[in-house]
Amino acid sequence: MIIASLTRSVTVGFSCPFLLLQAKASLFMKPFIAEILSQTVDRLKAEAVFPADFNPRIMVDNTKDKRHGDLATNLAMVSAKAAGMPPRDLAERLIQALPETDQISKAEIAGPGFINFFLSSSAQTAIVPEILKQAAQFGRSQTGAGQKVQVEFVSANPTGPLHVGHGRGAAVGDCLCRLLEATGWDVTAEFYYNDAGQQIANLALSVQARAKGLGPDDQGWPEDGYRGDYIQDVARSYMAGETVKADDIEVTGAADADDLESIRRFAVAFLRHEQDQDLKAFDVGFDVFFLESSLYDEGKVEETVQRLIAQGHTYEQDGALWLRTTDFGDDKDRVMRKKDGGYTYFVPDVAYHLNKWQRGFKRVIDEQGADHHSTITRVRAGLQALDVDIPEGWPDYVLHQMVTVMRGGEEVKLSKRAGSYVTLRDLINEVGRDATRYFLAARAATSQLTFDIDLARSQSNENPVYYIQYAHARLCSVARQANEKDMPWDRDAGEAALTLLVHEQEQALLNQLARYPEVVELAARDLEPHQIAQYLRDLAAAMHAWYNACPFLVEEASLRNARLTLAMATRQVLANGMSLLGVTAPEEM
RNA sequence: GCGCCCAUAGCUCAACCGGAUAGAGCAACGGCCUUCUAAGCCGUGGGUUGCAGGUUCAAGUCCUGCUGGGCGCGCCA
Numbered sequence: 003m004i005i006a007s008l009t010r011s012v013t014v015g016f017s018c019p020f021l022l023l024q025a026k027a028s029l030f031m032k033p034f035i036a037e038i039l040s041q042t043v044d045r046l047k048a049e050a051v052f053p054a055d056f057n058p059r060i061m062v063d064n065t066k067d068k069r070h071g072d073l074a075t076n077l078a079m080v081s082a083k084a085a086g087m088p089p090r091d092l093a094e095r096l097i098q099a100l101p102e103t104d105q106i107s108k109a110e111i112a113g114p115g116f117i118n119f120f121l122s123s124s125a126q127t128a129i130v131p132e133i134l135k136q137a138a139q140f141g142r143s144q145t146g147a148g149q150k151v152q153v154e155f156v157s158a159n160p161t162g163p164l165h166v167g168h169g170r171g172a173a174v175g176d177c178l179c180r181l182l183e184a185t186g187w188d189v190t191a192e193f194y195y196n197d198a199g200q201q202i203a204n205l206a207l208s209v210q211a212r213a214k215g216l217g218p219d220d221q222g223w224p225e226d227g228y229r230g231d232y233i234q235d236v237a238r239s240y241m242a243g244e245t246v247k248a249d250d251i252e253v254t255g256a257a258d259a260d261d262l263e264s265i266r267r268f269a270v271a272f273l274r275h276e277q278d279q280d281l282k283a284f285d286v287g288f289d290v291f292f293l294e295s296s297l298y299d300e301g302k303v304e305e306t307v308q309r310l311i312a313q314g315h316t317y318e319q320d321g322a323l324w325l326r327t328t329d330f331g332d333d334k335d336r337v338m339r340k341k342d343g344g345y346t347y348f349v350p351d352v353a354y355h356l357n358k359w360q361r362g363f364k365r366v367i368d369e370q371g372a373d374h375h376s377t378i379t380r381v382r383a384g385l386q387a388l389d390v391d392i393p394e395g396w397p398d399y400v401l402h403q404m405v406t407v408m409r410g411g412e413e414v415k416l417s418k419r420a421g422s423y424v425t426l427r428d429l430i431n432e433v434g435r436d437a438t439r440y441f442l443a444a445r446a447a448t449s450q451l452t453f454d455i456d457l458a459r460s461q462s463n464e465n466p467v468y469y470i471q472y473a474h475a476r477l478c479s480v481a482r483q484a485n486e487k488d489m490p491w492d493r494d495a496g497e498a499a500l501t502l503l504v505h506e507q508e509q510a511l512l513n514q515l516a517r518y519p520e521v522v523e524l525a526a527r528d529l530e531p532h533q534i535a536q537y538l539r540d541l542a543a544a545m546h547a548w549y550n551a552c553p554f555l556v557e558e559a560s561l562r563n564a565r566l567t568l569a570m571a572t573r574q575v576l577a578n579g580m581s582l583l584g585v586t587a588p589e590e591m
Numbered sequence: 592g593c594g595c596c597c598a599u600a601g602c603u604c605a606a607c608c609g610g611a612u613a614g615a616g617c618a619a620c621g622g623c624c625u626u627c628u629a630a631g632c633c634g635u636g637g638g639u640u641g642c643a644g645g646u647u648c649a650a651g652u653c654c655u656g657c658u659g660g661g662c663g664c665g666c667c668a
Binding site for chain 2: 061063064065066067070074076079080082083089112113114115116159196199200201226320321322324333334336337338339340341342344346347348351371372373374375376377378379401403404406444445446448449450451452454457465466468469471472473475476479480482483484487517520521524528532533536539540543546547549550551553554555569590591
């Protein structure tokens with residue numbers, strides 16, 4: 003469903019947004035070099051070095067090692083066979099046939115046949131005025147072309163406070179929304195409340211038991227009751243006749259321990275309110291809160307069941323209604339309607355996703371914990387069985403692996419029923435919002451994650467997020483110092499003097515800055531927010547190294563202004579990147 | 592038993608649709624503040640990328656088979 007995708011290496015002839023910007027070749031050097039290489043291939047075709055129908059994938063990569071120049075291509079190696087000559091010889095021919103350009107200062111053969119490109123000074127520094135001109139817009143694109151995309155995440159049951167696992171979902175999901183929005187998508191962030199079904203009944207019974215003064219180990223405590231202390235808070239508030247608000251509802255406790263329905267409504271509202279507070283503290287917002295109960299209330303579940311029956315994908319057996327999901331790749335069929343007449347959870351899930359489709363979301367991303375991965379096949383199968391032209395493989399899923407919590411050197415086992423719990427609120431209070439967000443979003447979702455609370459708390463000053471924030475704060479401080487020392491930044495003078503930025507650390511920093519738009523594009527394409535976190539660490543490292551190597555507030559005005567200009571561009575990109583992670587960019591620390 | 596995810600430095604993790612000498616942080620050791628914030632910088636040590644094959648000019652990355660771990664496999668959600 004990715005409409006305009008960007009290849010990691012630019013491939014000529016592939017749909018690539020950067021190629022539309024050839025007029026700004028100096029800003030986006032990868033496609034520029036890919037283009038001149040394409041021209042070079044054409045020349046060598048004319049000279050019969052390549053067969054006339056030869057059409058290689060031209061790839062231009064960033065180099066890892068500065069000695070290999072700024073950008074490199076493996077074209078000679080992948081084309082050696084077609085040209086019938088050794089890679090290094092072919093590389094020599096390619097270099098000789100390169101068009102003249104002032105963007106490249108040197109192109110040389112290296113290793114087994116790489117061609118390394120060294121950018122000219124003007125090509126390297128051109129990014130700086132562009133950053134300052136675009137400011138907060140720098141790095142944003144129109145790749146998504148304004149298309150609608152829905153991201154569903156967190157979707158915790160309203161049966162308890164949010165825990166660390168929800169926190170990971172919140173951090174990753176929110177960053178996905180920010181990334182998609184930054185790349186031109188029309189994003190709807192949505193939270194699905196499972197506020198119907200057995201677990202809610204358990205919740206109500208648990209609160210009722212607490213309201214009657216029972217504890218988890220007492221006679222009469224519900225069998226699958228929630229044992230956590232927070233249940234007591236709910237009961238106390240209910241019996242005190244308090245009023246709670248959540249999203250669009252407001253419920254006042256009836257203070258009647260025998261009115262189970264009233265308890266249920268109050269408990270759900272209470273816990274939704276708690277979760278809303280947690281999310282607010284985490285700076286995670288949603289556009290839509292969707293209630294599972296509304297699917298029942300509006301007959302959508304029943305409609306979905308009837309549609310599945312009408313399409314002939316169901317059968318009765320053992321007193322239950324089954325969906326033949328094995329027709330759609332599942333390893334066994336699934337019960338839709340239980341003996342007792344109730345629906346299994348996946349039926350409203352299918353109804354919910356049908357609703358998403360009907361709302362016009364051609365692209366939907368569900369961010370979930372990997373422990374729910376078995377629902378993917380079932381939901382997709384149910385949607386196919388509906389036969390309403392939903393594409394196979396819709397919707398997309400981003401699954402995050404489990405979070406292991408360490409406290410006091412031991413793993414904390416999360417159990418909602420047992421009440422053993424590390425809440426998201428605890429983490430925010432103990433570790434801080436920025437550090438918690440960064441920690442949870444900075445690693446690939448596919449990696450299991452160990453969150454050591456003691457470490458995160460006791461060494462909070464050494465958390466990587468402070469390293470990045472400090473880089474930003476330092477540059478802000480430089481700007482303040484410049485004013486205090488009566489040598490304020492002259493942007494025009496600085497932009498005119500950028501070719502003075504020849505120090506090794508300045509070159510490295512310019513390189514990092516030029517990467518940013520592509521990093522955003524790739525992180526959004528791959529749905530991997532951790533790429534942003536990784537990049538920011540690299541950018542901050544380049545900045546700190548430069549800071550230590552080069553004084554800014556020097557006497558010579560042109561050099562001073564050139565460096566201040568680079569500093570302000572760097573500050574801007576740090577701020578832009580941090581905003582994609584939802585991390586604050588402090589002006590002082 | 593079947594399915595999904597994973598295995599990289601002592602620990603936590605990166606590694607750009609396969610590319611050059613696999614990188615950071617933490618931990619260890621040695622240097623750098625009369626000068627823009629030392630929450631920083633510079634340097635040293637640390638690896639058979641779980642094992643065995645295969646594809647390729649080139650494999651941590653792709654394929655197959657093992658081993659080890661997490662999760663799932665309910666008429667729970």
